[in-house]
Amino acid sequence: MEVLVPFSTHRPKSRLADALSPSERAAFARTMLADVLAAIDDAGGTPRVLATDEIGSIDEFEMGAGIDPTARPTLPIDPPVTVDDRPLSDAVNAILEERRPGEEVEAVAVVMADLALATPEALERLFGGVDQDGRGTETGPADVTIAPGRGGGTNALVVSHPRFRVDYHGASFLDHRRIAAEVGASVRTVDSHRLATDIDERADLAELLVHGDGAAATWLREAGFTLVADGGRVGVVRE
Amino acid sequence: MEVLVPFSTHRPKSRLADALSPSERAAFARTMLADVLAAIDDAGGTPRVLATDEIGSIDEFEMGAGIDPTARPTLPIDPPVTVDDRPLSDAVNAILEERRPGEEVEAVAVVMADLALATPEALERLFGGVDQDGRGTETGPADVTIAPGRGGGTNALVVSHPRFRVDYHGASFLDHRRIAAEVGASVRTVDSHRLATDIDERADLAELLVHGDGAAATWLREAGFTLVADGGRVGVVRE
Numbered sequence: 508m509e510v511l512v513p514f515s516t517h518r519p520k521s522r523l524a525d526a527l528s529p530s531e532r533a534a535f536a537r538t539m540l541a542d543v544l545a546a547i548d549d550a551g552g553t554p555r556v557l558a559t560d561e562i563g564s565i566d567e568f569e570m571g572a573g574i575d576p577t578a579r580p581t582l583p584i585d586p587p588v589t590v591d592d593r594p595l596s597d598a599v600n601a602i603l604e605e606r607r608p609g610e611e612v613e614a615v616a617v618v619m620a621d622l623a624l625a626t627p628e629a630l631e632r633l634f635g636g637v638d639q640d641g642r643g644t645e646t647g648p649a650d651v652t653i654a655p656g657r658g659g660g661t662n663a664l665v666v667s668h669p670r671f672r673v674d675y676h677g678a679s680f681l682d683h684r685r686i687a688a689e690v691g692a693s694v695r696t697v698d699s700h701r702l703a704t705d706i707d708e709r710a711d712l713a714e715l716l717v718h719g720d721g722a723a724a725t726w727l728r729e730a731g732f733t734l735v736a737d738g739g740r741v742g743v744v745r746e
Numbered sequence: 747m748e749v750l751v752p753f754s755t756h757r758p759k760s761r762l763a764d765a766l767s768p769s770e771r772a773a774f775a776r777t778m779l780a781d782v783l784a785a786i787d788d789a790g791g792t793p794r795v796l797a798t799d800e801i802g803s804i805d806e807f808e809m810g811a812g813i814d815p816t817a818r819p820t821l822p823i824d825p826p827v828t829v830d831d832r833p834l835s836d837a838v839n840a841i842l843e844e845r846r847p848g849e850e851v852e853a854v855a856v857v858m859a860d861l862a863l864a865t866p867e868a869l870e871r872l873f874g875g876v877d878q879d880g881r882g883t884e885t886g887p888a889d890v891t892i893a894p895g896r897g898g899g900t901n902a903l904v905v906s907h908p909r910f911r912v913d914y915h916g917a918s919f920l921d922h923r924r925i926a927a928e929v930g931a932s933v934r935t936v937d938s939h940r941l942a943t944d945i946d947e948r949a950d951l952a953e954l955l956v957h958g959d960g961a962a963a964t965w966l967r968e969a970g971f972t973l974v975a976d977g978g979r980v981g982v983v984r985e
Contacts (some may be wrong), residue, residue, distance in 0.1 A: 522978055537852055629937055655939065657896075658949070658979020659956045678973055678980045680956060698868055700894065703939035707978055710897070717898045717919060739946055740763055740897020741917045 508634055508665070510552040510616040511602060512586075513595055514540055516560040520621070526709045526745070527730075529650055535726060539706060542586045542721035544584055547618060549627035550634060553707035556620075557598055562588050569591040596675045603672060613676040614667035622662055623723035624701040631653075633663050633697050649695030652685045654679040663703050667693035747904070748857040749791035750841060751825070752834055753779055755799040759860070765948045766969075774965055778862040779944060781960035783823055786857060789869035793825040795859075801827050833913045842911060853906035861901055862954055862962035863940040868879050868893075872902050888934030890926045893941035894919045900942050907931035909911055911935070933980055951982045 519536035524697035527535060540556070547554045555560060561592035599617055606612050616634060618625070633654050651671050655661035659674070666673075670690040674682045679681040687694045704714050706723070715724050716734050758775035759766070766774060778821070779795070786793045795801060830837035838856055843937070845851050855873065874892050890910050895901035898917035905912075909929040914923045926933045943953050955973050956964050970985040 536887075536924050545937065560870060626937075651966065655957065657939075658981075659973065660979065677975045681973075698865075698940050699937050700939045700942035703942070713897060718894065734898065734920075736916045740899065742897075 508552050508614050508616055510547045510554045511557045511599060511670060512540065512543060512547070512554050512618055512620050513557045513599065514559070514562070514620040514640040516558055516562070522707050522709070523709065523712075526732075526743070528714060531730065535723065535730075536621070538721075538723040538726040540620045542623050542723050543618060543620055543625055544586060545721070546625045546627050546630055548584050550630035552616060552618075552630065552634060554584070554618075556586050556588045557602070558588055558590055563586075563591060571586060577616040596673050599675075600672045604664060612667065612669045614665050616663065616665045617673070619656070619705055621706045622702060622704070623706050624704050624718050625663075625719060626701055629697075629699045632699060634701065644676055650692035651683065652695045652697060653680060653683055654697040654699055656705050657703050660703050660705065663697075680725050709739070713741050714742060719740070747791050747853050747856055749786045749793045749857055750796045750838060751779065751782060751786070751793050751857055752796045752838065753798070753801070753859040753861050754803070755797055759946070762948065762951075765926065765951060765971075765982070770969065772911050774962065774969075775860070777960075777962040777965040779859045781862050781962050782857060782859055782864055783825060784863045784960070785866050785869055787823050788866035789873060791855060791857075791869065791873060793857075795825050795827045796830050796841070797827055798831050800829060825893050835912050839911045842905060846938070851906065851908045855904045856904065856912070857902040858895070858944055860939060860945045861943070862945050862960060863943050864902075864955050865940055868936075868938045868940040869902075872939060873903060874942065885951050889931035890922065891934045891936060892919060893936040893938055894920055895936075895944050896942050902936075949981060951977070952980050954981060956980070 517710070520527070520532040523532055523535070544554050563703065565596060586674040589602070591601065592662040602682060603615060618630070633652060650668035653661055659680050661675065661679040661683050662681065664673070666691060668687070671687060671692050684694055701718070704711060706712065706715055712727060713734060715727055716732060732743045733746060734741045735744045757768070759771040762771055762774070783793050806832050828841070830840065832840070842854060845854065857869070864880055872891060889907035891904040892900055893902040898924050900914065901919040903912070903922065907926070907929060910926060910931050913925060940957070943950060945951065945954055951966060951971060952973060955971060956965055971982045972985060973980045974983045
């Protein structure tokens, strides 16, 4: 199954500004992308990066920012990159539109690049609802499979319905259910903490330190972040 | 399987003080307990409330606070209640200790009372790792099964090892993995957004409005809470 991985090269992870510098955020976003691509590959998916600009420009940015090149992760696999500088929904829908020859379309997945906790097992649960021809299987038949993100978002989905389109603005999980209903597409949700946890804000870094074991978690630990008890939930401090 | 549901009658849900009054928090906590008990029952578990005081005292508290009795949910099932006013870990460990005749112990589960998004399906995934005799099954053999909570917590677990004890203080997910290793108990984790989402803080209310369909979600909607786009993730406002 083709798996689109949207990746913004323009001021990535700006909501982590209270934890990381701009050049650090760029490097950290890149490590998360590397983790996500590796997990997709392990889960049997075929990743394709949907970037707002050439991926190479991040390398240049990092080099310009003086980031240690040895600390800059290389991508574990070499996926094709499609550059589209339009807003996320437009860029994804352009690709969904491409594959509409008729009622028979192949399933396409969209997995966010900041799901640094995604494991092959979690992604297999996402991909598992459709067979190799993109049709629903007995274990999870659905035209649209959604892994909700925390705060009403859509962190990952699989689309095997020809008329379903995405709308990532606002509470997209609810919007995607509505859109599916409008085009008569069945919906399955994947109940996964790992897929629900996009790494967007400072508090999310604690989640990565607790549960992560990939390049992004290692990067964060090497950058000096550790867990700290913070009332109810644990938070992070930087040493 | 016996399922302990710890429930605090003393200033419940104090971290929701910026959203609900004390009497509302007591009523809301009770609706969440009702949802959790019903889900456990539907999943085939046998719930037993582990309360810091007589459950009846909440009724009296609510009545005294002038809460509409018709809005006050009755518990859908009538579980046994064990009163223990010690700290949570001590109270749970006392029960784990009780059932230690030797190496053969029955599995006991502990499910937090504020998991208002818990569904029977999610709990079946938690309970599924042990058979009716409390031993590991092929689908998920483990001496200890943990559903992590957001922020390093332990929102639900199943213990079928005689020497495992809980420690809910701090980053309990990591502590529980360490304790399991110390007593030679195998660990399985359940990757569930629903079980990871304890309703503790204002932002968690949005999660309940997006994904909930039980008594607690209904209570919240009737109390005037609605979703509002709030930058990245959706939040709640009260009308």
